[in-house]
Amino acid sequence: MTNKLKLQVYHGVEASVNAYIFSDGQSTVLVDCLRNSAEARLLAQKIKEEGKLFTHILITHGHPDHYTGMNVLKQEFPDVKIVVNTQEIKNDIIGFSSWMESVGWLEKEPALKPKSESNPLGFDYQELIEVLERNELRLVEGSILELNSNYSSAECAHLTTIYSEDLNAFFANDFCYNVVHPWLAIEKQSIANWKNQLAEFSKTLAFVDPAVYPGHGQPGTIAMFDDMAKYITDFEEVVANATSRSEAMEKMQSLYPEYAQADFLLVYSVNEFVRG
Ligand SMILES: [Zn+2]
Structure with a gap:
């Protein structure tokens, strides 16, 4: 068993929501990414300070307090993979964002408006969110996060x-x-x-x-x-x-x-x- 796994808790301000940064000697995995882009920029800074290979952002569920920051993180780290544990969670995220757009809730976070024919520069949820094949995330040095x-x-x-x-x-x-x-x-x-x-x-x-x-x-x-x-x-x-x-x-x-x-x-x- 490795004991090199390190955890940093990032306590977001809006909605008191947490993001979790897991690191080993070589890599970093982020769980959830906060309620707004401004806070996500601070979180991105923290991950940069880690200085490791940033491999995955896991979104735990389809509520925007846990995923609104993903556009900022994807821009700061173009190679990071945004992942979810099941197709249902991906569908929840897309459903919630479409609903938020329809009621005007994404006016403050326009980059998260879903990509569509009328909005070709919108966020491409289908393309950018991957469903994991196994119920786990692995850091480079072998630590495992077991997902359920x-x-x-x-x-x-x-x-x-x-x-x-x-x-x-x-x-x-x-x-x-x-x-x-x-x-x-x-x-x-x-x-x-x-x-x-x-x-x-x-x-x-x-x-x-x-x-x-x-x-x-x-x-x-x-x-x-x-x-x-x-x-x-x-x-x-x-x-x-x-x-x-x-x-x-x-x-x-x-x-x-x-x-x-x-x-x-x-x-x-x-x-x-x-x-x-
Ligand atoms: Zn929540």
Whole structure:
């Protein structure tokens, strides 16, 4: 086993989203690439400072807080491969970007508008995003990142988690938000699946007891799965009983006063379930 694998966590500002930089003696792999191009430029600088061969950007799932920076990174590093673990995730990314363009959300990030007949200079998602053939990414010196996307729809329709034996670290991706309000503007069935999967992680990972890295917020331990499940249960209760959106917002913020992104992620989640 190699123990040369090094991890740097890059905590993005917008949406409190994380990017993860893995390096060995010779190469670098990036997991996710932040919510906007300005922050992605700082991330690119960090990767340049590593001074290694930058081989892959893995996008874990089709939400823009995890992939908007990819155009900047691709321009800074033309040879890097942008990869996803399954075709479904590639489809999610293309679907989300097409939708964002249709509602005007890409006006701030015009380079991410999909390439089309009317926009031949747009981002060529089909061409530039590759689907991996095996559920793993390998660094040049042999360290392996084990990928798993075999989950039911939860925070997103398709999510990828990563386990590194070298680091004994589990990257729960958006199954976990640590002290950040999670995105819960999703179907009730997906919320149920999400809680089931958290219980499953608690059980199956107890023995190896890895460090747990969330999609948003600071790393922690496997206790994060129970904390996350409790938050979701509290949210379900609050939105079921609230008579107004502002009441639900207040209640959640009083239960979780130190949680970030109330004005963005929590607002959308509450609005999905509470009318008026
Ligand atoms: Zn996210």
